[in-house]
Amino acid sequence: MNITALLINFAYIISAGLFIFGLKMLSSPATARQGNLLSALGMLLAIVVTLFYSGLDYKWIVVGVFIGTVIGLVAAYKVQMTSMPEMVALFNGFGGIASLLLAWGEYHQHPELSVFIALVTFLSAFIGGITFSGSMVAFGKLAEKIPSKAIVFSGQHIVNGAILLTALASGVIFAMNPESSYAIFLVIVVVSLLFGVTSVIPIGGADMPVVISLLNSYSGLAACAAGFVISNNILIVAGALVGASGIILTKIMCKAMNRSLANVLFSGFGATTQAAGSGEQEGEIRPATAEDVYYILEAADSVAIVPGYGLAVAQAQHVTQELGELLEENGAEVSYAIHPVAGRMPGHMNVLLAEANVSYDQLVEMDDINPRMDTVDVCVVIGANDVVNPAALNDESSPIYGMPIIETHRAKTVIVLKRSMNPGFAGIQNALFFSPNTRMYFGDAKASIQALVAEFKSD
Amino acid sequence: MEPVFLTFVFVLTIFLGFELISKVPSTLHTPLMSGANAISGITLIGSLASLKTGNPTVAIILGTLAVTFATINVVGGYAVTNRMLEMFKKKDDGGAK
Numbered sequence: 048m049n050i051t052a053l054l055i056n057f058a059y060i061i062s063a064g065l066f067i068f069g070l071k072m073l074s075s076p077a078t079a080r081q082g083n084l085l086s087a088l089g090m091l092l093a094i095v096v097t098l099f100y101s102g103l104d105y106k107w108i109v110v111g112v113f114i115g116t117v118i119g120l121v122a123a124y125k126v127q128m129t130s131m132p133e134m135v136a137l138f139n140g141f142g143g144i145a146s147l148l149l150a151w152g153e154y155h156q157h158p159e160l161s162v163f164i165a166l167v168t169f170l171s172a173f174i175g176g177i178t179f180s181g182s183m184v185a186f187g188k189l190a191e192k193i194p195s196k197a198i199v200f201s202g203q204h205i206v207n208g209a210i211l212l213t214a215l216a217s218g219v220i221f222a223m224n225p226e227s228s229y230a231i232f233l234v235i236v237v238v239s240l241l242f243g244v245t246s247v248i249p250i251g252g253a254d255m256p257v258v259i260s261l262l263n264s265y266s267g268l269a270a271c272a273a274g275f276v277i278s279n280n281i282l283i284v285a286g287a288l289v290g291a292s293g294i295i296l297t298k299i300m301c302k303a304m305n306r307s308l309a310n311v312l313f314s315g316f317g318a319t320t321q322a323a324g325s326g327e328q329e330g331e332i333r334p335a336t337a338e339d340v341y342y343i344l345e346a347a348d349s350v351a352i353v354p355g356y357g358l359a360v361a362q363a364q365h366v367t368q369e370l371g372e373l374l375e376e377n378g379a380e381v382s383y384a385i386h387p388v389a390g391r392m393p394g395h396m397n398v399l400l401a402e403a404n405v406s407y408d409q410l411v412e413m414d415d416i417n418p419r420m421d422t423v424d425v426c427v428v429i430g431a432n433d434v435v436n437p438a439a440l441n442d443e444s445s446p447i448y449g450m451p452i453i454e455t456h457r458a459k460t461v462i463v464l465k466r467s468m469n470p471g472f473a474g475i476q477n478a479l480f481f482s483p484n485t486r487m488y489f490g491d492a493k494a495s496i497q498a499l500v501a502e503f504k505s506d
Numbered sequence: 507m508e509p510v511f512l513t514f515v516f517v518l519t520i521f522l523g524f525e526l527i528s529k530v531p532s533t534l535h536t537p538l539m540s541g542a543n544a545i546s547g548i549t550l551i552g553s554l555a556s557l558k559t560g561n562p563t564v565a566i567i568l569g570t571l572a573v574t575f576a577t578i579n580v581v582g583g584y585a586v587t588n589r590m591l592e593m594f595k596k597k598d599d600g601g602a603k
Binding site for chain 1: 532566
């Protein structure tokens with residue numbers, strides 16, 4: 048190792064330190080922003096010192112970096128906060144494909160690999176490919192470009208198993224004799240892209256928080272494998288950090304749904320359970336008008352707002368904040384109760400409410416609100432369904448039985464804002480809607496809340 | 507650098523990652539994920555380092571594409587995370603109501 052390479056590698060150690068501190072600071076609200084900047088600084092340092100390697104083809108580097116920067120910046124600043132999940136999925140997929148391309152380029156130039164390097168080349172291409180096509184499918188589902196419901200067909204597990212087996216077999220053959228296996232490598236690329244599609248397509252929209260965090264983890268592991276390919280420490284360290292953080296988030300999400308990762312990935316939830324959930328319901332629906340809801344809210348001393356994906360779809364975060372403020376002026380204590388898997392990515396609702404300027408201390412987690420639910424006068428459920436379904440607590444036959452929920456049914460009155468009586472994502476009827484203390488307030492969430500705000504203001 | 511040494515680094519970093527991010531308030535799940543996502547664009551470093559003069563055309567195409575995609579991941583990832591975190595920050599400045 049010459050002196051330049053040595054200095055570059057020392058700079059990488061500093062970068063790694065900055066990533067570590069950055070991630071640490073990202074886990075506390077007070078320091079999160081500096082944490083992100085610190086991590087960006089680490090990245091910048093790593094990029095700049097890398098340019099000192101001799102013999103780089105600067106022409107193409109400038110082209111790639113320029114195009115990438117423009118696209119990245121435009122996308123990051125143009126995107127609506129409600130579209131954040133698909134944006135994250137898209138960026139994530141790009142990281143994955145970059146790892147695949149890097150491994151491919153390396154292999155193309157130096158096909159004479161040792162078994163170990165051949166193995167990590169395979170892993171980098173394979174995981175990178177899955178990350179890319181899986182993220183693209185997730186993006187399509189989140190942006191509603193393809194149906195967000197779980198898409199299942201008979202023999203799906205067999206097909207997936209066959210694809211995975213093909214990939215692993217190709218990997219082994221490739222690792223044994225990389226020099227004469229260019230065709231096999233191309234098979235690996237195609238199969239990995241295929242596997243990303245077939246493994247994400249059967250996962251339904253509401254399970255997206257899990258998928259997004261898992262794909263995030265994959266992109267880190269792909270970068271890590273790419274690091275092994277080119278013997279680069281910083282890729283390994285940064286990739287492993289991302290891989291670990293993705294796994295932790297995935298675990299948190301699974302726990303919040305009381306389901307195993309395997310169940311999320313393989314059950315085709317929401318497509319297969321439809322029949323089971325459509326049982327008969329007791330009780331009747333009590334629809335309410337804006338005026339009815341206004342009188343209920345006006346008399347309330349404590350109000351808990353429970354947002355769900357419907358809030359994001361209707362872009363209702365700003366009017367919701369306005370309503371919350373009016374309620375506070377009216378003397379009510381307002382809190383926002385957020386389920387960990389509400390929305391389409393981890394922390395989705397928090398981001399939207401933050402965008403609407405909802406005060407940080409008004410956001411309460413499920414475990415904090417549930418014990419004092421009996422004292423809440425009115426729960427306003429906005430576009431949430433499965434996360435407030437009491438069947439999760441008391442109906443053992445329900446597919447979501449065992450999932451922790453926000454126990455809105457224990458509040459004195461529940462107002463449910465909903466577009467129609469269609470069951471939610473999981474296709475499960477919700478007994479909450481038929482309960483005697485529930486009023487259904489039908490309509491587009493944004494328009495409905497605007498009507499309420501108007502009622503308060505005309506008062 | 508030997509595989510064993512690199513694997514050593516890998517394993518220790520995984521443990522470090524678990525330790526670092528074990529307790530995160532749910533409010534920060536999205537920024538953390540998106541910030542980590544930006545870091546996963548670290549492949550950019552590798553792509554830059556392997557884009558050398560005299561590479562065969564196919565390798566240049568693959569390398570340039572890798573640099574482009576990884577840059578989108580890095581720049582977009584950090585920018586979007588910063589944008590999100592700015593919203594959280596705004597409220598702190600405004601003080602609790």
